[in-house]
Amino acid sequence: MQTQAPGRTENCQIGVFAAYSSTAGRALVDRELHLPNSWTSDPDRCRAAKIP
Incomplete structure (x- = not known):
C-alpha cells in the first residue's frame, strides 16, 4: 500500500x-x-497477478 497524498491510498x-x-x-x-x-x-495486470 502506498500513500500518495494525505487521505489518498493507492494499491x-x-x-x-x-x-x-x-x-x-x-x-x-x-x-x-x-x-x-x-x-x-x-487485463495485463490481472494476468500478471494471476487474478481471474
Missing part, C-alpha cells in the same frame, strides 16, 4: 472473511478479496 487490497466460532471450535466460512477497479480493468 490497496481488502480481504473480507466470515468465520464461525463456538466453544467446540472455529471455522472459516467464506472469504472475498476486493481489488480497486483500476486493477480489474487492466
Whole structure:
C-alpha cells in the first residue's frame, strides 16, 4: 500500500472473511478479496497477478 497524498491510498487490497466460532471450535466460512477497479480493468495486470 502506498500513500500518495494525505487521505489518498493507492494499491490497496481488502480481504473480507466470515468465520464461525463456538466453544467446540472455529471455522472459516467464506472469504472475498476486493481489488480497486483500476486493477480489474487492466487485463495485463490481472494476468500478471494471476487474478481471474
